[in-house]
Amino acid sequence: MKYIDEFQDPELARRLLDEIHATVTRPWALMEVCGGQTHSIIRHGIDQLLPEQVELIHGPGCPVCVTPLEVIDKALEIASRPGVIFCSFGDMLRVPGTGRDLFTVRGEGGDVRVVYSPLDALRIAQQNPDRQVVFFGIGFETTAPPNAMTVYQARRLGIPNFSLLVSHVRVPPAIEAIMRSPSCRVQGFLAAGHVCSVMGVDEYPELAERHRVPIVVTGFEPLDILEGVRRTVAQLERGEHTVDNAYPRAVRPEGNPAAKAMLADVFEVTDRAWRGIGVIPASGWRLSAEYRDFDAEFRFSVEDIKTREPDACRSGEVLQGLIKPHECEAFGTLCTPRTPLGATMVSSEGACAAYYLYRRLDLTPAPREATSVV
Structure with missing residues (x-):
């Protein structure tokens, strides 16, 4: 299968590992920013095959995981209202809000539907003109681009009963926040290839230069990740800090101009809260003034909902790479995929879910230690 089998070749993986072993001379800490990369790393045991001097730190790259609790509670409030059809991707239904989740709302009689595209939600709105249809974006x-396109289409087609509950976030400001944290140990980044396929790499050189960290754009298969690690370690050993595209089969330096134009038309940059982390300046999008009528927060007047993270959940520290999932004392006991305390345990890209699925029998939760957050 093109770009699958050949990027899981064990012999090529061994060659890359040999090169990394031959190159590294001192400890380095690298962060992968994408939850998909985290699952690939843990599933294939990549972190256990690397030299002991190379540590992979799992970053805030799971979109479900970083959606703040207050936005989940806004979704629950909207989905509970009569006359609303609330549409979402399936991985959001188990994410805990304050006391319940979207599955619970559906069990209580709310019309919560799993869709596979925001355009599915738009079609539902067309088919149900007497009801309000909300998509959880x-x-x-x-x-972000397909969600932006759906709002654009709703406006163009005149579908007034459709709206978007927006919780979109941006990677470069998160890297900036991580690097500014007093607790930061990251010395190099593996950047998410799918993000860069949309946005290109223009935002990364300034970050690499300002914080003197190499940023290597990588894919998601084992060989992609190993090649990203090899290039990052090689830069660190040479004392370099540049942006390197190791995923050219999918990423062009300029990204996708059409998608970027759609984002610029429909959205505007804003400060965003990240679950377990806090507000990161200019780290997200909201609907621009021209499309504000399609903003579910305004339509249903839920802007003022504020909530507090549960004390027992340390997902914020996991998302910042301050601890590994099994270092949380609730991991695998109080917090499991069936009884999650945080989104990192239920999301298909969550680090806690990856450790639980692939490695929980080999791990023992560690005692709690005080750490600072971004």
């Missing part, structure tokens, strides 16, 4: 730069 979350994620990074990868999911």
